[in-house]
Amino acid sequence: MGTDETFDVVVVGSGAAGAMAALRAADLGFKVLIVEKAHKFGGTSAASGGVMWIPNHMLDGDQGDSRASVLEYLDATIGTPVNRERLEGFVDEAPRMLDFLRSTGVQVAAASWPDYFPDRPGARADRSVIVPTFDGRRLGDGRYALMREQYNRFKLFGRYAMDLTETFALMMQSRGWRRVAAKMIARYWKDRSTRRISHRDRRFTQGAALMGATYEQVFKRGVELRLETGLDRLVLDDGGHVVGVEVSNFGRKYAVVALHGVVLAAGGFEWNQALRDRFYPVPGLTRHSSTPEDANRGEALIEAEKIGASTEHTGQGWWIPTMTLPMSGASNFHEIHQAAFDVGRPWSVVVNRKGVRFVDEACGYDRFGQAMVRDHLETGANCPCWLIFDSKFRKKFSAGGLMPTVHTPERKVPADWWDHYVFRADTIEELCRKTSLPVEHVRTTIANMNEYARTGVDPEFGRGMNPYDQMFGDPSSKPNPSIGPIDKPPFYAVPINNGDLGTKGGLRCDERARVLDTQGNPIPGLYAAGNNAGTPFGDTYPGAGATIGPAMTFGYVAANDIARRAGNQRAG
Structure with missing residues (x-):
């Protein structure tokens, strides 16, 4: 399998991490190739909300954020051991990455979005960037x-x-x-x-804006992008250095030399059931993921492991509650719908299959998913859980893919949805019968929620009692915008699965985005960023954009390290 093709840098994957690695490398004067196995470019990032968590960004001048307060916040939220140098590397390099992105002509703006642990020391409401x-x-x-x-x-x-x-x-x-x-x-x-x-x-x-604006600059710098081109193998020289890739395009296999480095930015492994079963404490099903169907299968992780790479944080996903509905116009096929904010709206409650609550339903979606996993390990009665709501909720809010009545009145709900995907009854007792939930426990839970709605205080989990919860509540629900009485029939229930936005764990990397082997040594010539690499945050999701922020940061860091090794003085 010969080849005459040579690039300075080969990037595998075209999402945010890959786009930034390519943009920075090309800006430093390298000849860059991006290979993308899908028919479309932009990766999961292009289909996302497109938010970047960039603490201490200073976009509006000195607003009081600082390196110290960022680390104080992260130290107060991360609950598992992490690579401290890598964590601090993100904190230091993220603002520099953003400055570089802006210097290329990409416009950005700070968003007023509370950190996902607003009650922790150092939390703020301006670290998310769009x-x-x-x-x-x-x-x-x-x-x-x-x-x-x-x-x-x-x-x-x-x-x-x-x-x-x-x-x-x-x-x-x-x-x-x-x-x-x-x-x-x-x-x-x-x-x-x-x-x-x-x-x-x-x-x-949203994500399309981020990737469109970034790729405009990528293409201006002459980066070559090849679609329908998947990674088959990493190529090593006799000294164990990664010197290229073997790829395939509609069955045609060929090799490409990478003179200075290969950056793996091909996403996580959420669509690989074998890897989910291997790594996750509660594996869940691939089809519950809310990322593009069958896209992120972990091929790059598998190939890196074959040459000795190690992994980290693989027991964690970027969790988000999801629900399933038939695809419009094709009822034999299904679509996955996010329910990130729906589960915490007033006039509703979430229970496990024992009929009891297990979480502040209005918390950040990753915390919600972690609570599902925790509760399932303890009770065996979660994954899925149930979102129960009344007609007031139904009138105003979506429940996953079930749109509110202003959009989808009852007469327009397909007949095959009722009591299979969405359950409806005139009484709570009948709803419990249809969903096999224990009537007495559900009655008690709803009675408690109705009392919390009256007082505005949730003594169990504190729902609606912090800025993040309140941001997604309803001002008309008083005194607590996140809690309202569940008392107006008909009543509804939908099963909620523990979906994801990708995997938190991946290849273990250092603060320079170099992939580490099982002894903790860098594999020469191999880098990883985005969900292909382990998150710097361990088990936590600190704020909106905490997937894309580090992805772009470590794509930038990887390109800089490649340039330094090549003797490029512009790398900084």
Whole structure:
């Protein structure tokens, strides 16, 4: 299997980590190739919320954040041993990565999003960073439709792109939300030139905005991107250095030399059931993941292990509650819907299969998933659990893929959904019979919640009693925006699975993004970033964007280290 192809740097995977590694390496003067096994580029990042957790970013000048307060917060939230040098490396390099990204022409803005542990020392509400809406046509008509598209759940009626402001206005049915929706629809159909090319909205929002703006700069710097090209093997020289990759494209296999380094940025292993069974304490099913179907199968991790790489934090996922519904127009196929905020809305409660609560339902979605795992290990009665709600909730909020009645009235709910995917009854007793939940325990739980709604105080788990919970509550529910009485029939229940946004664990790396072998030594020429690598945060999810922030940071760090080894003085 010969080849004459040579690049300075080969990046495996085209998500946020890979895009940043390629952008920084190309900006430093390297000839860069990105290989992506999918038909679309942008990875899971392009289909995500697109938020970066970048503490101490100083975007609006000195707002009081500092290296010390960031580490104080992380020390107060991380509950498992982590590589301290790598953790501090993230804290130091993340603002530098963001400064570099901005210097290339990518616009960013700080978002008012509370850290996910708002009661811990050092917590703030301004560490999450977003990219404003990007005009996808700027990528060129040949590439505009080739970036991975957002999920239907991130679009109005599965078609119209929504930025975060629009999303929250529609999700909360805030004042003027109908005007917001009408403006989005009108804007889309008035764009006749784009409609002649693709159904896709030219407005790239959330993760698509981040990746569109980043890839505009990647392509400007001459980076080559090859789709439908998967990693088959890492190539070593006689001294054990990684010097290239073997890849395949529609069955054709060939090798590519990497003169200065290979960066693995191919995502995690959430779609590999064998790896889930090997690593997770409660494995769950691949189909409960909310990442692109069958995309992240852990091939790069497996190939790295074959040459001696070690792993870390593999017992953890970036958990998020999900629920399953038939695909619209194709009921034999299913879609996974996130329920990240739905589980903590007023007029609802979540119980395990014993009919009792186990968590502050309005907490961060990763904490919710960790609580599901913990409860299942203790009781064997979780995974799935049940979200129970009344008609007030049904009227205003979604329950995973079940849209509120303003969008999907009862008459429009497909007949095969009822009492198979979504359960409905006129009484709690009948609802329990349909779902096999213990009536007395559920009655007691709901009676308790109704009392908490009256007083505004949840003495069990503190629901709605911190800024994060309240952000996703409903101001009309008083005195606690996250709790409301569950008392207006009909009553509903949907099963909630422990889904994920990817895997927290992966290849063990140092603070320079170098992959480490089982003795803790760097494997020469091999780097990893994003979910292909173990998170610097161990078992925790500190804030919105805590997947993409480190992914881009360590992609940047990897490119800098490659440049330093190559004698490039611009690496910094």
